[in-house]
Amino acid sequence: MNIKKSLIQLFNITAVSKQLIQTIWPFCFIVALLLFLGVVSMSALSAVRAYVSGESFWSKSQKESIYHLNRYAETHAELDYQQFLLEIEVPLQDKVARLALQKSKPNIMQANNAFIKAKNNPDDVSGMVTLFLNFQHTSLMKPSIEHWEQGDQMIEQIVELVEQMHRHIAGGDANQEKVNQLIAQVNQINFQLTPVEDAFSNALGDASRKAQTLIVTFMIALTIVLMAIGVFLTRRLVLKDIKLLDAIRLNEERWKFALDGARDGVWDWNVMTKEVTYSSQWKEMLGYDEDELIASVTEWEKLVHPEDLPHVLKSLKEYITGKSQRYAVEHRILCKNGDYKWVLSRGKVVSFTEKGKSERVVGTHTDINDIKKIEAALRESDSNQRALLEAMVDGVFVAQDYRFIFCNPILPKILGYSYEEFVGLPFEKVVAPAYLDMWNQRFLLRIGDDVEPVKHYQAEFLMKGGEQSIWMDLHASRVEFRGRRSVLGIVRDISKQKQAEDLIWQQANFDALTSLPNRRMFRDRLEQEIRKLERTGLSLAVMFLDLDHFKEVNDTMGHDKGDDLLKAVAVRLKGCVRETDTVARLGGDEFVVLLSEMDGITNSKRIAENILTQLIKPFELGAEPIYISASIGITLYPSDAIDFDSLLKNADQAMYVAKAAGRNRYSYFTPSMQVAAQSRMRLANDLRHAAERNEFKLVYQPIIEMATGKILKAEALIRWHHPQLGLISPNEFIPIAEDTGLIYELGEWVFHEAIQQVKKWREMLHPAFQISINKSPVQFKNPSLTWIHHLENTGLPGGSIVVEITESSLLDATDSVASKLLKFRDAGIQVAIDDFGTGYSSLSYLKKYDIDYIKIDQSFVKNMATDSNDIGLCEAIILMAHKLGMQVIAEGVETQAQYTLLADAGCDYAQGYLLSKPTTPEAFESFWHSRGD
Numbered sequence: 030m031n032i033k034k035s036l037i038q039l040f041n042i043t044a045v046s047k048q049l050i051q052t053i054w055p056f057c058f059i060v061a062l063l064l065f066l067g068v069v070s071m072s073a074l075s076a077v078r079a080y081v082s083g084e085s086f087w088s089k090s091q092k093e094s095i096y097h098l099n100r101y102a103e104t105h106a107e108l109d110y111q112q113f114l115l116e117i118e119v120p121l122q123d124k125v126a127r128l129a130l131q132k133s134k135p136n137i138m139q140a141n142n143a144f145i146k147a148k149n150n151p152d153d154v155s156g157m158v159t160l161f162l163n164f165q166h167t168s169l170m171k172p173s174i175e176h177w178e179q180g181d182q183m184i185e186q187i188v189e190l191v192e193q194m195h196r197h198i199a200g201g202d203a204n205q206e207k208v209n210q211l212i213a214q215v216n217q218i219n220f221q222l223t224p225v226e227d228a229f230s231n232a233l234g235d236a237s238r239k240a241q242t243l244i245v246t247f248m249i250a251l252t253i254v255l256m257a258i259g260v261f262l263t264r265r266l267v268l269k270d271i272k273l274l275d276a277i278r279l280n281e282e283r284w285k286f287a288l289d290g291a292r293d294g295v296w297d298w299n300v301m302t303k304e305v306t307y308s309s310q311w312k313e314m315l316g317y318d319e320d321e322l323i324a325s326v327t328e329w330e331k332l333v334h335p336e337d338l339p340h341v342l343k344s345l346k347e348y349i350t351g352k353s354q355r356y357a358v359e360h361r362i363l364c365k366n367g368d369y370k371w372v373l374s375r376g377k378v379v380s381f382t383e384k385g386k387s388e389r390v391v392g393t394h395t396d397i398n399d400i401k402k403i404e405a406a407l408r409e410s411d412s413n414q415r416a417l418l419e420a421m422v423d424g425v426f427v428a429q430d431y432r433f434i435f436c437n438p439i440l441p442k443i444l445g446y447s448y449e450e451f452v453g454l455p456f457e458k459v460v461a462p463a464y465l466d467m468w469n470q471r472f473l474l475r476i477g478d479d480v481e482p483v484k485h486y487q488a489e490f491l492m493k494g495g496e497q498s499i500w501m502d503l504h505a506s507r508v509e510f511r512g513r514r515s516v517l518g519i520v521r522d523i524s525k526q527k528q529a530e531d532l533i534w535q536q537a538n539f540d541a542l543t544s545l546p547n548r549r550m551f552r553d554r555l556e557q558e559i560r561k562l563e564r565t566g567l568s569l570a571v572m573f574l575d576l577d578h579f580k581e582v583n584d585t586m587g588h589d590k591g592d593d594l595l596k597a598v599a600v601r602l603k604g605c606v607r608e609t610d611t612v613a614r615l616g617g618d619e620f621v622v623l624l625s626e627m628d629g630i631t632n633s634k635r636i637a638e639n640i641l642t643q644l645i646k647p648f649e650l651g652a653e654p655i656y657i658s659a660s661i662g663i664t665l666y667p668s669d670a671i672d673f674d675s676l677l678k679n680a681d682q683a684m685y686v687a688k689a690a691g692r693n694r695y696s697y698f699t700p701s702m703q704v705a706a707q708s709r710m711r712l713a714n715d716l717r718h719a720a721e722r723n724e725f726k727l728v729y730q731p732i733i734e735m736a737t738g739k740i741l742k743a744e745a746l747i748r749w750h751h752p753q754l755g756l757i758s759p760n761e762f763i764p765i766a767e768d769t770g771l772i773y774e775l776g777e778w779v780f781h782e783a784i785q786q787v788k789k790w791r792e793m794l795h796p797a798f799q800i801s802i803n804k805s806p807v808q809f810k811n812p813s814l815t816w817i818h819h820l821e822n823t824g825l826p827g828g829s830i831v832v833e834i835t836e837s838s839l840l841d842a843t844d845s846v847a848s849k850l851l852k853f854r855d856a857g858i859q860v861a862i863d864d865f866g867t868g869y870s871s872l873s874y875l876k877k878y879d880i881d882y883i884k885i886d887q888s889f890v891k892n893m894a895t896d897s898n899d900i901g902l903c904e905a906i907i908l909m910a911h912k913l914g915m916q917v918i919a920e921g922v923e924t925q926a927q928y929t930l931l932a933d934a935g936c937d938y939a940q941g942y943l944l945s946k947p948t949t950p951e952a953f954e955s956f957w958h959s960r961g962d
Contacts, residue, residue, distance in 0.1 A: 545614045799830065
């Protein structure tokens, strides 16, 4: 009877399958058609995109070739000509591909090779060829091809003109006028090429949009048809076979659940009919034969231990009525031999009635009898040990058969499980996938007879649900448990420790402000690249980048805005390099860039130029845009250096050269920079001890009052007599003193020497004698006012000295500088602007501050003649100064003619070799007395 019933069911399922096949074949056909059209349309659109990309390469290479050709016309360098040939090869290869495809028998291989040589992506080439062959005569492609042919004709004209130019230049007797005529013709053709290129791109865009519209319209129509057929056929199929589908669904759910619990016994309870069916595994677990046990709830209740039955029934009722979310109960159940066995019973509602009540419950029985015996044995053998195990803050487990068969209470709690949920879980439910293979391999070795693997290691465990994980520190050992080889493990949650380690690593290797690698990480990456390049033979470049005038942003806009600027700079720098390159921040406004696997200096030059271009663009960080630039030093491995410290030092030196050359530029390292840096370092070291060794001295140059011829002024000038190098110019050591901070000490020494001299000369020569002292812009950063205090202590009036400052001191004047100038005025100290006319010469600064003298730079005086522009400039400066209530001192007066012209222009004072060179105090006194002043 049962066999007959099974055959009928099989027959019905087979019939249904045939009916399904007959019903859904139109779906399959239309879906396949849609899929085919989708693939064709995507391929066509991709090929159009490839042509657009190829046009970009075509246009870029054509423009680059014209650039190099223009350079060749100027330089006649063969390298520029070769660069032209290299760039023009892209349009020429595109032409080869087109002609190969337009043949009566297209040469596809030749076209493929030509497209690839034209820098097209090899993956796009086959689609480009197919699109050309299939659509070259259609309205979609024909306009684009016509523009393409027109562009190729212009390229041919350019190549012919270039060949004439090259023959003319290579002949050795090049006529530049002829070359200019040829390059003018080329540039004219190049100008005409631009609208052709635009027309080609526009034609491709129109073709793409038309094709897309056609494809989308057709696919929408087919989709509507498919939906209509689907609704009709589905309704028919559902109405006819709904009962059969329900049976199939219920059968699939039952056996899917049974398959998931393959190692457990499966039971299926029909709540409505009160029938219970059992799997063969369920019966085998309890020792029953296949045909034993009546399929009813009443008979099942008789099997449950009387002490456990009330709790089991209560839990089951609460679950099926929706009062609890899960059904999982440990209880004892009667075996055939009369013994009771502990099982873990789990269940799940798999179907509901129309009123929403539970209709069927499918569940499993897991044999936990051994675990219960172990627990009982532990309780009986050593209750204190059990209490200790349960009180442990670390998790403890015993594993057998790739499952966790025992644990202490803390372990499930750590992972979000109850004890009942955790016991019996397989490894794959607990151990993170990344560590599962290692875990299983070590478990297998530990329960075997091989040498036991490492006992202490770390792994990730999955939290309940599998969406989150935590780090565990594990100590595992091989043990005998209930007569079987097992694994005992003790685990501790170290997630916070891992987070702390990650944070420490992040802080140790990355800049907190910009999130860029710091010096430590940059060193590590650079050394790794060096080791790799030792094998490949390629080179790398290191760029040292320093922002120009960044301090002004901090001073004027605040450090918060400066930090925002540094973060924005970091983003732009990362956008200028490849993903394989490294951008790091060393600190302050200093950045470094590592360009790996370079095959020459061309890429480093291009990237440096791009960085400069990007950084001069305004930074919109507030109400007003911020403008900055950068100075970049570049050094190459292995030609310049082969280790981290040397490369960084070289790049730093090259950066200073770029900054000294005017900023907003880059400079490559050269060996002469190293020599200059070493010389500068030695001078800086010697400069620190020059004062204590009495190597400095002051010389004085007279300043004559032109109206009276009297000399009541002199400028104090410092000289350094180096014991080995002899006399060193201030132009050499003053910048070093400013960079190293020695300028403060040096300035104080000059001041003290000068006021002692002026005090003597006021007593010896004239009571109104005055000495001018130069003050560096760096000295204004010193907040003290020692000069004023020392003058007061010496008893000298403020008018005994004149402080000479540069225009840059006024241009960069902060509130501190302005305050000091005002205090100089209040103390009676006069102020002169040195080298006037060579800097910014802003009238606003002259009006803002109380300036007493303007010193015309000697570069204007040197070339002064009656009808020269320089005399006009000097006259204008003198007139302007007098209008503003200032007096004028002309520097560098060397001839009587210059002196006369300045006197006629109304200049107040003159200073120069015509009167006297800078001289010692003794010689100055003799000179003064010889004039009878």
